[in-house]
Amino acid sequence: MIIELKPYSNKPLYEQLILEIKRGIITGELQSGESLPSVRSLAADIGINMHTVNKVYKQLQQENILCKEKNGFVVNPNSKLEQTAESKDLFKQQIFELMIEKNLYCLTDEDILEMLKTAQEGLKK
C-alpha cells in the first residue's frame, strides 16, 4: 500500500495518516486481520517521526479499527466495524458542519450525493 503525506498541508501528519489507513481498509489494500508494519518501519518508509505513527496506531486502536496483538497491530478482524460513542459524536459533528455549508450555499441532497460519489471514485489512487 502506497502512502503519501503532504508536509505542506494544514492538516496534521497524524490525521493524514489516519485517513490513509482508513482508505487502505476501505479499498481492501489492508484486509481484515492483516498486520500493519511496525511503528519504526512505517515511520522510516514514509519519512515521518516514529512518535507520529505511534500516535496514529493508538488512536485507531481507540476507534476500534486496529487491535493490538503481541506482535504489533492488526486490522480489526470483525467483518463489520461498529462506531464507538466518540466516533459517533465526531461523525455527527461532521454531518452538522456539512449541513451548515449545504444550506449556506443552497446545495441540494443530489449535489452532496454526487460529490460523495465523485470522491469515492477517486479513492483508488
Next chain:
Amino acid sequence: MIIELKPYSNKPLYEQLILEIKRGIITGELQSGESLPSVRSLAADIGINMHTVNKVYKQLQQENILCKEKNGFVVNPNSKLEQTAESKDLFKQQIFELMIEKNLYCLTDEDILEMLKTAQEGLKK
C-alpha cells in the same frame, strides 16, 4: 440570537463562533444585510475576548459572508452566496472525510441524507 460556546471543547472558540453565525444566517435569525453586534459588545455578551470575535468577523469577511461597512459588519446582502475557491477546497475535503467514514462503517446514501435531515431539524435551538 442566542449563542453558546463550549470553552473546553477541542474546537477553537473562533471556529465555534463561525459556525454559530453561519447557523444564524441559515435559520434567518440573521437576515441579509443585517448588522452584527460590534466586536466588543458581542465579546462581552458571550464572555470571550474582543480579539477572538474580531478574528471571526474578519474570516467571515474573507469568506464573503460578512461585509464591512463604516459602522461595523453586516451580513452579505447578496441573496445567494458563492463559495470562494478556498471554501470549495475545504468543502471537498469535508466530503472526502465523510466518504471515508461512510465506507468504513458501511453506511448508505440514505443514512447520510437521513442524518443531514436530522441535523437540519435540530437547527433552531
Next chain:
Amino acid sequence: MIIELKPYSNKPLYEQLILEIKRGIITGELQSGESLPSVRSLAADIGINMHTVNKVYKQLQQENILCKEKNGFVVNPNSKLEQTAESKDLFKQQIFELMIEKNLYCLTDEDILEMLKTAQEGLKK
C-alpha cells in the same frame, strides 16, 4: 459633478473623497479657480459627516490643490500644479510599491502602461 462614495469600501471616506475631487479636476469638471461647495452643503449632498468634508478640504489645501478664500475653497488657479515635498514622498512610495508588485508578478512596463491607459479611459464616469 457627481460624486459617489462607497461606504462599504475599506478605503476611508475622506480618502475616497480626495480622489473624487482630484478626478474632477483632471476631467475638467472642476475648473481652475472654480469654487467648491461649502463644507455643509457637500456633506449633505453626498450623505457624509461635515467633519469628513472639512478634513478633505484642509488636506487638499495642504497639498496645494485647493486654496482658501474668504468665501470658501477654490481650485488652485495656477495652471500647472506643483507637487509639495510630502506629495512627492507619497508618490515615490506609491511607485515603490507598484514596482514591488510589478517584479513579484513579472509584469512588464507595457503591462503597466496598458493598465494606466485603461484606468484613464474609465475616468469620465
Next chain:
Amino acid sequence: MIIELKPYSNKPLYEQLILEIKRGIITGELQSGESLPSVRSLAADIGINMHTVNKVYKQLQQENILCKEKNGFVVNPNSKLEQTAESKDLFKQQIFELMIEKNLYCLTDEDILEMLKTAQEGLKK
C-alpha cells in the same frame, strides 16, 4: 537579509514587513522554497512583537506568496507567482491612484517608467 522598519511611520509595521519580504523575494535574498525565520526569532531580530510577524506570515500565505510547512513558512516554490483575485483588485486600485496623480501633475508615461526604473535600482539596500 536586512530588514528595517520605521516604528513611527504612518504605515503599520505589518504592512512594512510585508513589503520587506516581497522585496527580499524580488532581489533573490529569499529564494523560492527557502525557509523563513520562525515568527519568534524574526520578531526578536527586528524588535517587534511575535504576533505582528505572525499576522504578516499569514497574510502572505493568503496571498500565495508563502506556504506553511510543518516546520515553519517557506517561500512559495512555484517559479511564477499568480495574482489572486484580491491582489488584482488592489493592484488596479494602485494603478488608478497613480493615474490620478499622473494626470494631476501632468506627468508622462516616460516619467512613470523612469521612476519605476529608479525605484528598482534602489532595490538592493
Next chain:
DNA sequence: GTGGTCTAGACCACA
C-alpha cells in the same frame, strides 16, 4: 462609538 494595530504573556498541538 466603531474597528485596526500593537504589545505582552500564557497554554496547547504538532513533530
Next chain:
DNA sequence: GTGGTCTAGACCACG
C-alpha cells in the same frame, strides 16, 4: 523547537 489560540490592555484612525 514550531505555529495556533486565547486573553488583556493600550493607543490610534475613522466618522
